[in-house]
Amino acid sequence: xxxxxxxxxxxxxxxxxxxxxxxxxxxxxxxxxxxxxxxxxxxxxxxxxxxxxxxxxxxxxxxxxxxxxxxxxxxxxxxxxxxxxxxxxxxxxxxxxxxxxxxxxxxxxxxxxxxxxxxxxxxxxxxxxxxxxxxxxxxxxxxxxxxxxxxxxxxxxxxxxxxxxxxxxxxxxxxxxxxxxxxxxxxxxxxxxxxxxxxxxxxxxxxxxxxxxxxxxxxxxxxxxxxxxxxxxxxxxxxx
Amino acid sequence: xxxxxxxxxxxxxxxxxxxxxxxxxxxxxxxxxxxxxxxxxxxxxxxxxxxxxxxxxxxxxxxxxxxxxxxxxxxxxxxxxxxxxxxxxxxxxxxxxxxxxxxxxxxxxxxxxxxxxxxxxxxxxxxxxxxxxxxxxxxxxxxxxxxxxxxxxxxxxxxxxxxxxxxxxxxxxxxxxxxxxxxxxxxxxxxxxxxxxxxxxxxxxxxxxxxxxxxxxxxxxxxxxxxxxxxxxxxxxxxxxxxxxxxxxxxxxxxxxxxxxxxxxxxxxxxxxxxxxxxxxxxxxxxxxxxxxxxxxxxxxxxxxxxx
Numbered sequence: 001x002x003x004x005x006x007x008x009x010x011x012x013x014x015x016x017x018x019x020x021x022x023x024x025x026x027x028x029x030x031x032x033x034x035x036x037x038x039x040x041x042x043x044x045x046x047x048x049x050x051x052x053x054x055x056x057x058x059x060x061x062x063x064x065x066x067x068x069x070x071x072x073x074x075x076x077x078x079x080x081x082x083x084x085x086x087x088x089x090x091x092x093x094x095x096x097x098x099x100x101x102x103x104x105x106x107x108x109x110x111x112x113x114x115x116x117x118x119x120x121x122x123x124x125x126x127x128x129x130x131x132x133x134x135x136x137x138x139x140x141x142x143x144x145x146x147x148x149x150x151x152x153x154x155x156x157x158x159x160x161x162x163x164x165x166x167x168x169x170x171x172x173x174x175x176x177x178x179x180x181x182x183x184x185x186x187x188x189x190x191x192x193x194x195x196x197x198x199x200x201x202x203x204x205x206x207x208x209x210x211x212x213x214x215x216x217x218x219x220x221x222x223x224x225x226x227x228x229x230x231x232x233x234x235x236x237x238x239x240x
Numbered sequence: 241x242x243x244x245x246x247x248x249x250x251x252x253x254x255x256x257x258x259x260x261x262x263x264x265x266x267x268x269x270x271x272x273x274x275x276x277x278x279x280x281x282x283x284x285x286x287x288x289x290x291x292x293x294x295x296x297x298x299x300x301x302x303x304x305x306x307x308x309x310x311x312x313x314x315x316x317x318x319x320x321x322x323x324x325x326x327x328x329x330x331x332x333x334x335x336x337x338x339x340x341x342x343x344x345x346x347x348x349x350x351x352x353x354x355x356x357x358x359x360x361x362x363x364x365x366x367x368x369x370x371x372x373x374x375x376x377x378x379x380x381x382x383x384x385x386x387x388x389x390x391x392x393x394x395x396x397x398x399x400x401x402x403x404x405x406x407x408x409x410x411x412x413x414x415x416x417x418x419x420x421x422x423x424x425x426x427x428x429x430x431x432x433x434x435x436x437x438x439x440x441x442x443x444x445x446x447x448x449x450x451x452x453x454x455x456x457x458x459x460x461x462x463x464x465x466x467x468x469x470x471x472x473x474x475x476x477x478x479x480x481x482x483x484x485x486x487x488x489x490x491x492x493x494x495x496x497x498x499x500x501x502x503x504x505x506x507x508x509x510x511x512x513x514x515x516x517x518x519x520x521x522x523x524x525x526x527x528x529x530x531x532x533x534x535x536x537x538x539x540x541x542x543x544x545x546x547x548x
Contacts, residue, residue, distance in 0.1 A: 005426045008506030009534035011476040013426055020471055047264045047474045049498055054474025056264070059535045060542060131267040132472060132498030135376055139472065175267075176376060193266075195366050195378050201266040 002031075002075055004068050010044075011056040012064070014071065020050045020141070025129055028053055029206045030081045034074050042067060048205055049130045050139070088125055089203060090234040091173070091188050093164050093211040094219040095122075099187035102152070106166055106183055109149045120144050121171065121185065122211045125238070130205050136175030136193030138203050143171045155181035162188045164211065186211070189219065189226045190233065208238055241362065242310050242394040246386050248303040250344070255361055255380040256493075257293040260369035264497040270477070271371040271379065274352055274452060274493045274516035277412070278316035280545055282356035285313035285333045287401050290545055293363070293370035295355040295386070299519075301344025302386065304355075310336040310394060311358035311401045317350025317414065317517055331406040350414040350517035359395035373494060374452065410544040414517045419525045420507045423534060425480065427470060427502035435463035435486075439504060444488065444524045452494040455515070457524060461486030468502050475499040478507035478515070480526075490515065508534040510541045 003015040014031065017024040032048045035055070042062025047054040057067055095103065095118045107114045126140040133139075148169040156179060159165075163174045165182030174180065175192035188211075192202050203209060212234075214222065225231035246253075256279065259272025273279040273296055280290040295302065301319040314321050314330045321328050322343050328334055336342070344353070363370055363381055372380025381390060428436070444459035468484040475481065479491045481501040490507060491499070492515070507515060508529065518524070 006423055006506075006531050007426060007474065007476050007503065008423055008478050009508050009531060009538065011474070013474060015426075018471075045262050045264055047497055049473040050471045052471075052473040054264075054476070056261075056476065059538055064531060064535065130472070130498070131265065133267060133496060135263070135266060135268040137267050178375075200263070200367060205265070 004071070006064075007054065009059060011054055012068075014053045014055065014075075015051060016053070017051050020129065022127060022141070024051050025127065025206075026083060027078065030078055030083055031075065033084065034078065034081055035071065038070070038074060040067065040070055049132065086206065086208065086238045088208045088210060088236045088238040090212045090236075091190060091209050092214045092218070092222055093122070093186040093188045094214050094216060095186040096216045096219070098216070099163070100185045102165070102183035103185045106147055106149045106185055110147045112146065117147055117185065118213055120147050121166075122213050125208045125210050126171070128203055128205050128207045128209060131201070131203075134174075134176055134178055136201050136203070138172060138192070138209070140171055140209070143169055145169055149183050151181040152183060155179055159184065160187070161192075162190070164188060189222050190231070191226070202233070241396065242306065242308040242359070244307070244310075244357070244392050244394065245305045246302055246388060246390040246392075247305055247341070248343075249386040249388060249390070250297045250302040251300040252298040253302045253386045254296050254372040254374065255293050255363060255386075256296045256371045257369055258291045258371075259493070260367055260371055260373070260379065263367055264474075267497050268367070269373055269376070269494050269497060271373040271452075271494050272369070273354065275316055275354065275513040277513035277541070277544075278352070278354045279356070281331065281406055281410070282313045282315040282354045284545060285315070285331070285404050285406065286311045286356045286358035287397070287399065288356060288358065288360055292356065292360040294357075294361075297344070297353045297355065299347055299351055301353060303341065303343040305341050306336050306338065308338045311397070312336055312342070313356045314353060315356075315406070316353040318348040319353050320345035320348060329405070331411050333401065333403045333405070335403070351519050352516055357394045358401050359397040362393040362395045375494065406544075412514065412517070414514070416519070416521075417523045417525075418511075418514050418518060419527050420511045420515060421529045421534070422480065422505040422507055422526050423531055424528060425503040425505045428504055430464055430466045430468075430502045431482070431504060432463045432465045435465070438462050439488070439526055440528060442525075446518050446520050446522050446524060448520045450520055452492055454492050454495055455490040455518075457488045457490070459487070462488060462504065464502065469500055470502055472498045472500045475503065476506065478509070478512050479503050480505045480507065492516070508537065510534070510537045
């Protein structure tokens with residue numbers, strides 16, 4: 001049984017568990033999709049996180065108790081739901097020193113060579129648990145703890161969109177220019193977020209991503225394709 | 241189409257509507273008016289849809305020149321509005337002639353004022369909204385606050401505009417102290433009895449660290465029983481988070497979609513507009529109410545928007 005917890009008078013949380021796990025994530029994705037499909041009048045939007053799904057609603061359009069009853073009904077039927085196809089997205093990343101100002105720090109901390117850092121970072125299929133923090137920022141699961149490195153002591157004032165970094169045992173991509181303290185080890189040219197594009201966001205919660213190392217020459221080639229809108233993201237089907 | 245020119249942008253004037261919904265699942269903040277009540281009233285006075293975009297001026301109002309006839313309304317903080325130097329009423333439809341100059345003087349009460357223009361503001365709708373999200377540099381006028389020399393077009397006025405006013409009992413009164421009603425949050429059990437007593441029985445001061453994203457409050461430290469951190473999850477408008485330092489932070493219009501600190505409580509919807517009108521240094525107390533009561537208050541507030 002999930003818990004239904006008010007978060008003020010216009011949103012509430014459905015709590016599925018107390019930990020970060022792939023099984024909770026998959027249940028949450030199923031619940032999220034089922035509630036979307038049900039198109040319940042009065043629901044404003046849904047915000048999935050690791051172990052909780054936030055439901056924003058308009059209490060003038062639907063009573064809280066009625067909405068919770070409807071959602072509990074959906075919850076009861078959840079085991080029979082088939083999850084939609086999963087995709088593995090290949091994100092080209094250039095780990096050239098020009099884009100990787102902190103890769104030596106990561107290598108020294110993990111007592112690996114920079115080549116081994118790149119190999120370790122790019123050999124995992126990362127699960128996108130959720131998006132949050134800034135538009136398009138993906139919380140990824142699955143990084144090898146060998147390359148875990150603490151954040152920088154003093155954050156950078158500006159980190160360019162597309163920068164790939166490590167902070168503690170997390171890795172991620174900066175979707176927009178922003179300040180930050182992550183150790184930067186590479187860069188992608190793909191725009192995770194572009195308000196002028198449809199869809200605006202490249203990656204969704206529930207997708208898997210893999211970082212594909214590319215050379216500086218390939219980086220320049222991709223740059224031209226991305227700028228002319230001709231770049232196609234490699235997307236493979238993936239089982240569970 | 242009528243054109244307006246910004247002579248002086250004021251301290252922080254942005255274009256806001258009721259916010260950008262549907263993209264929080266991708267990490268996109270909602271933004272929108274800090275005080276949605278004033279925004280709706282101002283729109284209704286000029287015959288707009290209640291959700292149309294307005295100027296949201298902060299502390300110091302802008303100076304605007306009109307190049308043709310227009311109708312406007314001003315609701316929210318009293319910044320002593322003037323038309324060609326003469327006092328004009330707030331909470332009332334104001335008729336504007338070509339060449340008129342709207343300006344503001346001293347801030348008498350409140351902190352944010354809303355200027356609605358009949359026909360709305362003709363700017364692109366970005367992801368379903370005209371609201372400016374400052375940190376993301378999107379929406380509004382080129383994703384930024386208004387500047388000296390900016391020129392904006394107003395939307396077409398579809399029908400004739402009547403002069404209307406808001407009745408006195410619907411006009412909010414802003415003071416330097418506010419008691420915000422709250423609903424207990426999901427992590428209320430993470431706090432000690434003394435921590436909860438601090439929240440409910442002491443007075444907090446709005447610190448200078450307050451902006452469209454959030455308000456940090458100074459006062460008695462709110463003590464945790466367990467850790468102050470949670471697994472990152474959703475936060476909403478009015479969520480009160482308490483990080484390890486024990487000082488509460490109220491999440492406002494430009495808040496992030498998710499957060500990792502304990503959520504002790506949430507300010508109720510109808511009290512958010514009053515929070516938006518607090519000035520740094522003003523004091524806040526919290527009073528707990530039941531969810532059902534909060535919902536009744538929303539229905540009651542809705543009646544203010546039926547002007548006849």
